Each structure stands twice: as C-alpha cells, then as structure tokens.
C-alpha cells in the first residue's frame with residue numbers, strides 16, 4: 527500500500543498548542559507507512575496549500591481563545607473556502623485537538639467548530655476513541671483523556687506556565703489521536719484503492 531500523509535494544521539499563540547501538534551505528529555508518524563507534517567497555518571505561505579492538498583488526513587489544532595479557535599485559525603479556515611469551492615478536501619479524514627487555560631474553558635466548542643469545518647469540506651471526522659480518564663477516586667490526572675473529551679483531544683495548561691509545562695497526559699492523548707488518525711486513514715485509503723481496482 528502507498529504511504530499516507532497526515533497533516534497537522536495548527537495555530538499556537540504562545541507555544542503550548544505547538545507541543546500538542548508535535549505530539550500528534552509523533553503519534554501519526556509512529557504508524558508504519560505514514561508521513562506526518564506539522565503546518566503552522568498562522569505562518570503559512572502559499573506553498574503550504576499544496577502540502578495540505580496532498581494530505582490524506584488533516585488534524586486541526588488551535589488553542590481555545592474566547593471560547594473558540596484562535597483568530598489566526600479562523601483566518602485560515604476562511605481561506606480554505608477556495609478548497610471548499612472545488613471540493614479539494616472531499617473525503618479526506620479529519621480530527622482535532624485544542625488546549626486552554628481552564629479545565630473546561632469552553633474547549634468543546636472549539637472541537638465542535640473543527641468538526642463543522644470538516645463537514646463543510648465533506649471530510650470524515652475521527653473521534654478521540656478513548657474512555658474518559660481521571661473520573662473515579664482511584665483514577666489519576668496522568669490518565670489518557672484526563673479531561674474526558676470524545677470529539678477530539680482536549681488539553682489544559684496553566685496560564686502562568688510555558689510550553690514545557692504541557693501535561694504529560696495531554697501529550698500522550700494527542701499522540702494517541704495522531705496514531706488513531708493514521709491507523710484509520712490507512713484503512714480508508716486501502717479500501718479506496720481496492721474499490722478502484
């Protein structure tokens with residue numbers, strides 16, 4: 527089977543969400559036959575678009591700012607309208623992650639926004655696929671999916687700490703998401719290749 531490419535299209539104002547983007551790329555890249563590319567869409571030049579167009583899957587990532595994705599991510603999303611017009615991303619796989627200062631902080635809305643963006647492009651959304659962690663007296667904050675999200679990966683980092691303080695459980699949850707996306711994208715691409723024979 528051919529190699530697949532998973533793109534991580536993210537923004538990060540202060541570097542915390544970048545750590546999660548790198549973790550998602552690490553997870554995706556750990557699946558044999560997968561190339562993972564991180565693209566900071568706030569700094570993207572026109573050269574970045576063909577890279578995203580080539581991806582079999584795109585994982586969206588942004589900090590949650592004022593209850594939604596960052597302004598920089600929204601600017602990127604608006605610019606994807608050229609792809610929407612031509613259905614260039616139709617049937618790609620999609621997923622998402624976000625990070626914010628509060629345990630909730632309305633992160634769910636950011637993940638919902640990502641899934642809506644994916645649906646507008648005709649992409650196939652992959653959920654996180656992990657049971658919630660840290661929700662019993664014997665559980666630990668170091669559990670996978672410690673904040674209990676389903677739609678994607680949600681992370682929390684203290685507002686007064688730098689990117690080096692991104693929680694180990696959130697990094698491993700982002701790695702898991704990347705791995706899950708790559709695994710399912712490989713299945714999806716293999717099935718599509720057989721259907722074309």
Ligand SMILES: Cc1cc2nc3c(=O)[nH]c(=O)nc-3n(C[C@H](O)[C@H](O)[C@H](O)COP(=O)(O)O)c2cc1C
Nearest residue numbers: 538539540541542543589591592593626627628631
């Ligand atoms: C403009 C702005 C708006 C924010 N809004 C929220 C919010 O709605 N909910 C929340 O929990 N944290 C909020 N935060 C905190 C950030 O989500 C948090 O600092 C995050 O780690 C930043 O990630 P980054 O370093 O990738 O930009 C906000 C921060 C900024 C600068």
